[in-house]
Amino acid sequence: MSQINEQILPPRINLPSLEKNVLELRALKDFFLTGLVWGLAILASIPLVSVIYMLIMEGGARLDFEAITALPPAGFETGGGFGNAIVGTLTMVGIASALSIPIGTMAALYLAILNPNSKTATVSRFLAKVLTGFPSILAGVFVYAVIVITTGTYSAWAGGVALAVLMLPTVTLAAEEAMKQVPQRMKDAAFGMGCTRTQVIFKVVLPTALPGIMTGVILAVAGAAGESAPLLFTALFSNYYMSELAEPTASLSILIYNFSGMPFENQIELAWTASLALVLLVLFFNIVARVVGRTKFKE
Amino acid sequence: MVHDPFKDSASGKTLSAPPSPSDYMKDSVFRSFAYLCALSIILLLAYIVFELGSQALPAIKEHGLGFITGTTWDTNQNEFGVLPEIWGTLYSSLLALLIGGGLGVAIAIFLTQGFMHAKIEVMFRTIIELLAAIPSVVYGLWGIYVLIPLIRPAAHWLHETFGWFPLFSTDLSGPGLAPAALVLAIMILPTVAAISADAFRRIPYKVKEAAYGMGATKWEVILKVMLPTASSGILAGLVLGFGRALGETMALAMLIGNVNDISVSLFAPANTLASLLASTFPEAGEIEIQALMYASLVLLLITFVVNVAGLAVQQYTMRKFEGKK
Structure with missing residues (x-):
């Protein structure tokens, strides 16, 4: 027994030590770089913490019933709020959703299920990706040229359409991604039962992909709610509650933009409060999207 | 029926x-x-x-093309040129890319290379995602009342001490390129981090195992194996982040100062195409609106080229790793 052991002992050659030496240059470099990325990650989190801290400290005190219902104050007035801006933002996001969600979902169906490799689908998918990086202010310029000039007035319609232009590619790509996750064998099984393509889509693909589609849609809505550049010269702003859709309409983001540059303490305070309200709204959508996404279909 | x-x-x-x-x-x-x-x-x-x-x-x-090389924007004399805006757009976006791109890649490494417990990883990932969720206009407000007062003493010191150096040749009087670029960097960081992290995740696990098996340390693996392998994906992230920065409007309109000057100084006020549109459009007359439409066409062209380039690199990366997992 011992003889065999002796035989398979390794030959005596000069092997470097295989044990990790903490003081070796390589190990020190490792240690230093690990510390560096930790530092950078914490550095990158500072802006978020600072933004949220400022929103709560500067805006939290004023976030009461008056702020979310009253009309914006003029010049030297005290008090006031941004009730009309909340209504305006929600209305325009509603219009944008009503336009972009059906079109986006249908386009996604075509891209993901009906004809994924056709020329139209390839070009459309690529342009949708290009459009997600589209400067949001250009949506405003475009809608100004198409709607504001034609109708002769700034309106909630124009603002909603501008937001819809921005939401459409996001909704399409997210919905396509969700529909692609539906396993092929589920579709095959339905086809095997004699379903038409439309039936497969409505009874199998859409119900299965629904949580994923919802997540994408809600995130697009959150993004649209925070947008301001496309509303600047489509919806403009208004100091009153909206009475119809075809008139200039207030929005939270434009109110923040307008008030941030004003020399009045009251307005600046309100800009912070409106920012807090806007961030809460956006975060609310984000959290809902996360909760919905958690039930996402997994194979 | x-x-x-x-x-x-x-x-x-x-x-x-x-x-x-x-x-x-x-x-x-x-x-x-x-x-x-x-x-x-x-x-x-x-x-x-x-x-x-x-x-x-x-x-x-x-x-004509004189619009692109002209340096004045004067409605009364019907003289329109956007060279200062093009310069400001590219300069601020490049600065943002330097800061936000570097940070973004570091964060992508941090999130994907197993530096921490999964729960802390989720926390950091959420922070980065929320960074992208904060509306631009809120960053603008934050920039005016937090960032500018914060960096002003540092900017003043840099100007006093290194004033001979072109980058610091003016003092930061309020809004300017530096705060605008910093906020831009924060805004493109999530884009760069998300796309780069995706590129890292696409690398087959055996590549990493092979490197570890040869006795490489964690950072040798990251720097010599993972980074080169993910490089095209990271490049796509950087280019797309750059595209985002080019078109960003509100925060810049609030922070950059909207002055049509060409200056290399980090602390001088400047202007970008998008913030020119935001600040001038609402009060513009018919002639000026035509000029602004021209400016938006220029912006569209620049961002289109950059985005298409970024997407092309991204698709190349995706094909590269397809079927190798």
Whole structure:
């Protein structure tokens, strides 16, 4: 027994030590770089913490019933709020959703299920990706040229359409991604039962992909709610509650933009409060999207 | 009655009935509608280009290419040039890319290379995602009342001490390039981090194992194996982040100062194409609007080229790793 052991002992050659030496240059470099990325990650989190801290400290005190219902104050007035801006933002996001969600979902169906490799689908998918990086202010310029000039007035319609232009590619790509996750064998099984393509889509693909589609849609809505550049010269702003859709309409983001540059303490305070309200709204959508996404279909 | 295989199977009737003519009809109507919706994205972009182009046509005819090289924007003398804006757009975006891109790649490494417990990783990932969720206009407000006062003493010191160096040749009097670029960096960081992290995740696990098996340390693996392998994906992230920075509007309009000067100084006020549109458009007259339409066409062209380049690199990366997992 011992003889065999002796035989398979390794030959005596000069092997470097295989044990990790903490003081070796390589190990020190490792240690230093690990510390560096930790530092950078914490550095990158500072802006978020600072933004949220400022929103709560500067805006939290004023976030009461008056702020979310009253009309914006003029010049030297005290008090006031941004009730009309909340209504305006929600209305325009509603219009944008009503336009972009059906079109986006249908386009996604075509891209993901009906004809994924056709020329139209390839070009459309690529342009949708290009459009997600589209400067949001250009949506405003475009809608100004198409709607504001034609109708002769700034309106909630124009603002909603501008937001819809921005939401459409996001909704399409997210919905396509969700529909692609539906396993092929589920579709095959339905086809095997004699379903038409439309039936497969409505009874199998859409119900299965629904949580994923919802997540994408809600995130697009959150993004649209925070947008301001496309509303600047489509919806403009208004100091009153909206009475119809075809008139200039207030929005939270434009109110923040307008008030941030004003020399009045009251307005600046309100800009912070409106920012807090806007961030809460956006975060609310984000959290809902996360909760919905958690039930996402997994194979 | 519409043939419904689901109902039939529940009632135990036969499944073998073929789709009725009305089913075929509905199917083809539905599919052509979906086709139209997919087509609408292409038509939308074409219409945007057409509409901006036709609105800008009078300005294009009048100013020609001199619009791009001109340096004054004067409505009274009907003189329009956007060179300072193009310069400001590219300069601020490049600065943002330097800061935000570097940070973004570092964070992508941090999130994907197993530096921490999964729960802390989720926390950091959420922070980065929320960074992208904060509206631009809120960053602008934060920049005015937090960032500018914060960096002003440092900017003042840099100007006093290194004033001979072109980058610090002016003092930061309030809004300027430095705060604008910093906020831009924060805004593009999530884009760069998300796309780069995706590139890291696409690398087959055996590549990493092979490197560890040869006795490489964690950072040798990251720097010599993972980074080069993910490089094209990271490049895509950087280019797309750059594209985002080019088109960013509100925060810049609030922070950059909107002054049509060409200056290399980090603390001088400047202007970008997008913030020119935001600040001038609402009060512009007809002639100026035509010029602004021309400016938006220039912005569209720049961002289109950058985005297409970024997407091309990204698709190349995706193909590279397809089927190698």
